[in-house]
Amino acid sequence: MAVARILFPMPLPEPFDYAVPEDLDVEEGSYVAAPLGKHQRLGIVVEMLGDEAAEGRTLKAVSEVYPTPPMTKAMRDFLAFAARYTVSHPGHLLSMALRARAGLLPSATETVFTATGETPPRMTEARAKVLDVMAAADDPMTAAQIAEAAGVSSGVVRGLAEAGALRATDVPTDPPFPPVNPDLPGATLTAEQAEAATELCAAVREDIFHTFLIDGVTGSGKTEVYFEAIAETLRGDPEAQVLVLLPEIALTQAILSRFTARFGAAPAPWHSGLSDKERRRTWRETAHGRARIVIGARSALFLPFRKLKLIIVDEEHDGSFKQEDGVTYHARDMSVMRGKLEEAVVVLASATPALETVVNAEMGRYTRLKLSARPGAARLPDVELVDLRADPPAKGMWLSSRLVHEMRATLAAGEQTLLFLNRRGYAPLVICKACGERLKTPGTENWLTEHRYTNRLVCHVTGYSILKPQMCPHCGAADSLMGVGPGVERVAEEVRVLMPHARIEIFSSDTAQGGDATRGIVERMENGEIDVLIGTQIVAKGHNFPNLTLVGVVDADSGMKGGDLRAGERTYQLLSQVAGRAGRAERPGRALVQTYAPDNPAMLALADGDRDGFLQIERDVRAELGLPPFGRLAAVILSAPSAEMVDQAARDVAALAPNGQGIELFGPAPAPITVLRGRHRRRFLVKSPRNVDLSAYMSAWLGKIKLPAAVRMSVDIDPYSFL
Template sequence: MEPASFSSLLPEQDKPPTPGRQRVSVLLPMPFPGPFDYVAPTNMPLKAGDIVVVPLGRRRETGVVWEPNPALPADFAPPPQRSVDMARLRPVAELLDLPPLSAELRHFIDWVAAYTLSPPGMVLAMTLRLHMRGVPTPSTGWLPVSPLPDTLRITPARQKILDLLQDGTARTTTDIATAAAVGPGVVKGLADAGALKAVKLGPERPFAAPDPHHNPPVLEGEQATATAALHETVDNGGFSVTLLEGVTGSGKTEIYLEAIAACLEKGKQALVLLPEIALSAQWMQRFTRRFGTQPAIWHSEVGQRARRLTWHAAANGSATVVVGARSALFLPFENLGLIIVDEEHESLFKQEEGVIYNARDMAVVRARLSGFPIALVSATPSLETLANVEAGRYRHLILPSRHGGASMPETRIVDMRDHPPPRGLFLSPALTEEMAATFDRQEQAMLFLNRRGYAPLTLCRACGHRMECPHCTAWLVEHRAKKILSCHYCDHTEPMPPTCPTCGAENSLTAIGPGIERITEEARNLFPDARILVMASDTLGGPAATAEAVAKISRREVDLVIGTQIVAKGWHFPHLTLVGIVDADLGLGGGDLRAGERTIQLLHQVAGRAGRATTPGRVLLQSYTPEHPVMQALLSGDFDAFMAQEAAQRRPGFWPPYGRLAALIISAEDAREADSTAAELGRKAPYGEGIQVLGPAPAPIAVLRNRHRRRILLRTVRSIAVQPILRRWLGMVKPGKGVRIDVDIDPVSFL
């Protein structure tokens, strides 16, 4: 629907504004192609960035006063919109008492929308969510009355509260209950008895300022050199990108915390992006030890009230350090001066639904638009980042050795053809013998398998029927502990049937292949006295549960950790000396462009959990293809040589990062409609020197959530931008009924 057509929704009773008023464009957090024009009442002068309420049809919606972005290249700018006559414009209803969005943030939103070919309102929605509305209201605190009522009955719990409040500091009900270790009902009971009086607290400022001078580390040698270089980058200011590359355990976190300290000393805010929510548990301990207080946290599991407080604290500058998942990049910081992207190679920084973007790349854009430094941190940098280093666009700091005298672990490959496990089992005797020796030395071990559940496939021995998701082209994964079959793509679940649904045979359904539950079962049978902890996204309930699991490992209450990719992410377990990778070949199959790169990054990170303190570590890789270049690179520890080989394979065909890539995903509930639209796109595909179109073809997951999916890849040489080509191409095709076309610029996943 064209923006101008909304004038037809104007109710009869609305009178058109009088001439001479201020015309303003308002961008709404909705999937429209651009902003709508309104008129500002004479008593409401508005400027770009103001957050307002406007009528939309018969509703009222929150939006932001917008202006054209002069920084956008002409080919990237959205198409012009029809102008609406001033007499037909409706008035802005209200100016909200919220900090206006800065020009830098507005330009960033426009840039992301143009780059990803997304409606700008949907990018704005990541900044301006509905639960951000409203200034945080003052909360109620309690103080004791004097004298206390004569009839007051004093219990031990009540006395704890009265003793706590003797310092004269008003506290909320929750704070009192937590500090006094009593229930909230005890506080309410004292208030009802007339022993406490209510006082209004000021607007919440929940984030104490981190102290850059609190507990600075003593860094020497390579760590001190890298710290000084990163510190200088922050001191000098201006846009720059630094890759901080260091082997696992080299002290990268401590080094970039010093860059944050330098940023705080300049009176600016810092943002740290982590790929995994669970990572925040141990990371927060390090931060608190360094700065004396916790930072603000931003991710999907933070409650709405806390998110609202963080949003306002970022906007007014009182949250000086924010750590969060990729969406934290869109917070309205008052004075952002540094971004850290930890584990920059992680594919989890890519958002695959809604606005499809890579938070690492967009973080670089935000730093460039606002003119401040950014640091990308990894032990296994992505080929994209390494190519930017090679081209001289990024600075490179390298830490080749572990901190504190720890050595890199010894790596061995267990050839499963020569050392097979017993029939029906999955752990080679070579690995189990190492595990037994590790437990005898009172050391900890880890088993890694990046596959949740008990088994990835269940089939009938009688007729061969395979249990498949009814909504996706994917096998159902058995979760034996819950007695269910689950699809890991659409979350469909169903009970484990007692008989085959095709032939009716009883007790014929058989688990094929291992998942993490099956490896746990095998480990318990082998080592019945071992204390085992399972770490996977469906066994850990969130950051709090993860923090408790990490604490148990650190307290040596665990002998064996069994985990999926969550165990690969930056943990420091000083007593863990053995890592066994159950299926090192997993992830190397299929036609994924980045399969080798992703596998070596993941396995290198997992291996890096071993031997991080004084005791040497050992890593055993179970593989049926030990001659594979990934296995040989892990064995030699020569990550750089592998990445150089990977780059040499991609350059000739201008595959990323030496060319540009975009994917079109055509989906519909009706397969014929999806095929028809995909074929039409294929017929009208662009062509020319340096341009190649691959497809259409069924996607590897051809049906997802009952939608049939087809894929087309557009590939160009690096000097040709894909966005203008895509915009013209998509404008030539009208999708069929119920057909959706999703655009993925710089795809990471090819499913």
């Protein structure tokens, strides 16, 4: 009897061996059910052993094989690599690949009805209503849908079916996605775009692993270029699949219409905003190879593709590709590894590529494709720094006279303005005027943000939310709580006073909750129904508003605070992306950037359009300090209910750190967010040379550690957040 080695999506020490009954068709990669303890558990066969492995052993037997194509070897190897690299348990990685387990089974069916054109022998008023509904229907409908639309009972529908006036058909509740057509005509490409597309298409035809960087200014047509690579991939192999990763759900919604126009059908979506039904549909269709194009957020990288031949990471610089909770990973870097294992082409696209990506391109690991200009009459916006030391806003206001003047002129010209401030709500801090108390989330050091539209105080780290108190919870003073600093709601309030006739909307995760809300704001902006759009970073990526000619950055300095090694780079990227929303059609655009630090290298580079010069400064600093991409980092965070407990645990953990050549250990030290959800936090930072296997070092260290039950530990290889 053959033996299957099964990995379960659980934190178990290793795969377990099971006997395979002769009547079950089991192979490596099969999705199976097997007894584990008192329950049947879903698992993956990671290895098949010969009959000799069962000799002398009493093994439980595999119970069931799911009717899903086996997980490919490339996918299994990818999960194993990701587990080693992130110092995570393989079962946790497998769990990420099984997030829609209902997709393992075939779709359930439902009965729908269509009109046959026959007239029933007996006609009643209710039957007439049903036939009227069916005459106007474009698609088949269920009995419940028909009955609701006609205002009758479902029995009337069934009676018409029995009489031959309606035809009943059983169809899947999760139908396949409409087929895409790679042969539809694409946009007319410029010579520069066509050259880049030709090189991508040639690599796709070679059917080998290759990584490209499309380095193009905002509005240069990066999407149209990689559309050609998608079309070539789908044309060249009827089984090939394509994955497109985007950093934001809002961006996913915005680009779906472009995919539909280019390929005749929308791609299969995958992101946290989907319903369980939508997720299981995408998972099932991807696993069976029927979803040819999948577009989604970072977790789409863990979908079980049958034949993944092209991976595109759009806005590859974006920090949203870094997963901070649970298994910590960077989807951009993991995409390159998955592409290597799948022998697929990987395309990274950005107007402001990460320094790590630029260095990889310059060292020859990636092929760089430059797009230096916008097509047609569109040109890059002029960027001007507004020195708030010389032109401060009026007292209690946040917009300088220069920016207000330009906004009014833009409105008078019938054009649109975008104001950018990366702070949600009305005010980022609420204090008591009587006693000076700063309102914080219970059990943390996080300030509560005032949201005036909902009259709530919200913590954007933990999600804690309360109605705004009438009295100070510390001293009891009435009506003493005051918001300090601007959020997008306060800026909107100011604009309404300054420009009372302007049509103003806020675009943030508070106002764009879900795909419909996001699409609504984007469509109103595209249709010219908004004069001033005030938004957080959600507005900075991928949107194309033809009548937007002015961008105003309210507080350009906010991202420069703290000890983040990428603070300058991240600020430059974000502000450059925001400024790039202006002037994307025939009308020229301009951007005004309000700052108290106009001499900062990031601000000077933004005003001069000197991205390469800025990156050279960043490169020199990081090379000098041995920081990424010229060195490697890992972070360890310990947390416990008390400061004394976490300090003792940190001392114990530090004592177990192995010696390693070139390894530097910093800490333990209080984390920047010292108390979170009632737990005290301490942080280690580990630095190593680039050629050291830092994951192996961390694994060896963690293998020695035994923590008290109340102490928790998290590990982050290549940290992006330093909180």
